[in-house]
Amino acid sequence: KAGVTQTPRYLIKTRGQQVTLSCSPISGHRSVSWYQQTPGQGLQFLFEYFSETQRNKGNFPGRFSGRQFSNSRSEMNVSTLELGDSALYLCASSSTGTARTDTQYFGPGTRLTVL
């Protein structure tokens, strides 16, 4: 089975622009979660989608949004980019969406640099 894939792997944007990141989960997985990783804040949960519905959301401003498609692929959008949005964005997928029993498997991440 192919793993979680994320595109693009690297991205450079300037302040004020917007960006869209994509994540394709493991085949058969219906839950997709997004995390932001920075040296200062560590790994922080952004949001989780299950069956095209946002089920959980972390403490991030409304500039961060996402969606999930019927094939479980997910996109994350960040509008009006700020320097502090520079980070590694990780996507993780899990199978049934049953909260406690699932294990999340991660993609390679998208490295976003905001200049």
Place this chain on the structure above:
Amino acid sequence: AQTVTQSQPEMSVQEAETVTLSCTYDTSESDYYLFWYKQPPSRQMILVIRQEAYKQQNATENRFSVNFQKAAKSFSLKISDSQLGDAAMYFCAYKGGSEKLVFGKGMKLTVNP
């Protein structure tokens, strides 16, 4: 809110030796899962081992084993026969009633030849 603490930011071990990485967590939930993830320089987050809180038996995966002390809210990872490929950042993580993982700050493990 749940919290995960990894108090040692860095550790080193000699190749073939054993090292233990510590993790403590705080929660009021009784049913949860704990994980150790490894992040090598490639940045790919790789699952090392997981423990179900209702299971008293400690999980093992080849050279990796955990010491889970539920009452003490402690979840340490033991790596036996350390190999150069074990060098990475190691993250302890908690998952309870929500789908999200709560991570510790991570610990950098260096393996010396």
